[in-house]
Amino acid sequence: MSPDRHSESVENYLKTIFLLAERWEGSVGVSALAERLGVSSPSASGMVRKLVEAGLVDHARYAGITLTPSGRESALAVVRRHRLIEMFLVTELDLAWDEVHEEAEALEHAVSDRLLDRIDDRLGHPRYDPHGDPIPGRDGRMPEVRARRLPELKFGEGGELVRVDDTDPEVLRYLDAHDVRLGDRVDLLTRKPFDGPFVVRLRRGDAADRTAADAEEEWGPSLARALWVGADEPA
Structure with missing residues (x-):
């Protein structure tokens, strides 16, 4: 059963907290949250207090923000909607992978659970979206991604390119222009x-x-940080 839906603003905060924690494997600071959402730190702090009162996040003084079980459930539901919509737009409507993020940002709050299930069925229940991000299942379980960011590899290590950060469309356009795709060996x-x-x-x-x-190829630090490689063996 899907969790109760919240306002678009609350859903955006919960999803962003989840994504930041997913990327950096830890609690999330207010400043990082505000920067990602494009709001002021006082505005983010005010919303975090409301989320704490609603039982959706925990935020101890001088510590980071973490999702409660109910907050995580709601965040995963939004992430699932977002990533399935991205996959649908790429595979069924032939949109480029640098075009779908903003479209999914808008549609994720409007799509019904019934329509989302039909989309999931139509796509054959994909486990990953066009950028390699895992798609939570209907039960909230997240497929595993065994990968590290490119800068975390040791010299001589390599593997399949399995995931690309989709927050900057310029990165995706650069990869397209240089014919770099998921599944390539790096x-x-x-x-x-x-x-x-x-x-x-x-x-x-x-x-x-x-x-x-x-x-x-020579890839700058910002591009390298946007790439996840499934490290397997020395080159």
């Missing part, structure tokens, strides 16, 4: 000095429409 070779770019070997898939199969 090996971290080295890093240029003075916090320079990461040097990687990119091994593209063998689809007929691909450019040169293997290439050495």
Whole structure:
């Protein structure tokens, strides 16, 4: 059974707290929450107090924000709607992967549970969205993603590109322009000095429409942090 729905503002806060905790594996600070939502810190603090009163989050003094069980359940429901909508827009309506995030942001609050279940059935119950993000199941269970951000790899490690941060469409457009796709093999070779770019070997898939199969690329820190690699073995 789906949890009770909240206002669009509350849903956005719960989802954002979940996503920040998912990305950084810990509690979430008010300043990070405010920055991600594009609001002032006082505004974010005020909403967090309301969420605490509603039993949706915990926030101890000088500590981060964490979702309560009911808050997590509600957040997962929003995340599920968002990621299924993104998958539908890409696979059924042929939108590009850099176009669907904003559309899903609006539609996730309007789609009914019945329609969402039909979308899920139509898509064959996908486990991951177009950016490699896991899609919570109807029971709230989250598929596992065994991956690390590219900068967390040691030199010589590599694996399949399994996930891309979708918050910056410029990153997605850059990857498209340079023919980098989920499923490609990425090996971290080295890093240029003075916090320079990461040097990687990119091994593209063998689809007929691909450019040169293997290439050495230099990716800046912000791009590298947006990429998750399923590390498996030294290159």
